[in-house]
Amino acid sequence: MFRCLFCGSKENPSHEHVLADWLKGAMPFFTAKWRVHQSYEPVGGERQVRVMEFSPFTQTVKGVCEPCNTRWMSNLENANKPLLTPLLEGRGKHFGPDSQRLLSSWALKTSMVWQETLPRDTIRGIPPEHFRWLYEHRDTGTIAPPPGTLVWIGAYGEQRGPPTAVHVPLRIEYSDDPLPPNEANAYSVTFSIGHVAFQIFGTTFEGQGLPKAPGKHDLILHQIWPFDSPVIWPPDRLLTAQMLRGLAEMWTN
Ligand SMILES: [Zn+2]
DSSP states (O other): OOOOTTTOOOSOEEEEESSOTHHHHTOTTOOSOEEEEEEEOBTTSOOEEEEEEEOTTTOEEEEEEHHHHHTHHHHHHHHHHHHHHHHHHTOOEEEOHHHHHHHHHHHHHHHHHHHTTSOTTBOOOSOHHHHHHHHHTOOTTTOOOOTTEEEEEEEESOTTSOOEEEEEEEOOOOSSSOOOTTOOSEEEEEEEETTEEEEEEEESOOSSOOOOOOTTHHHHSEEEETTOSOEEESOSOEEOHHHHHHHHHHTTO
């Protein structure tokens, strides 16, 4: 039975695109099929990374209702157009707190929709509470990632190379009680589109505060949520495809 991932409505199912059509215009080198590195963890199995032929502009998911699709999610896309276009093209721009809040929310929303393309029996790292939180704070003037979320941005040097989309469910051990098998209490998502890459970490575990970013996060990426400092784009340092995949793995070590 249909139930909207965001608002919980059981009515008006729609087809939500993983990446909105307007993004194509900002990527003249776009081809119909992308080879996407997609990581996932089947229930009861080992995590796998597969390279899949994927068309994010035509791929749709069914978990979003029509009012969510055409109202707040559409508003979020529109608010991000003037921000994402220069990012995708690698043009110079300055991003302050409000821009970073909108970009973070867009990156999280896109990761959530993208997660629905994973195989059915896959552990979903992004929890239902975070979908709900985004819906409840859906007004474009105030929308922001939920507490327990960190978002970074980076410049992808191989923008014509393979885009990366990696979802990693995580288990943070915070007491002697082991987590039930096949359950995650945190997640990491890395994805690239055009010249820009996003890294997202989120958790529903709020006991000890947020973990410190591992390894090279702060050297090669710029934290945009929670706001830290203005982003000057493009940065000097460019990410390779290998570095992107490495970032996604860091949280598991
Ligand atoms: Zn909805």
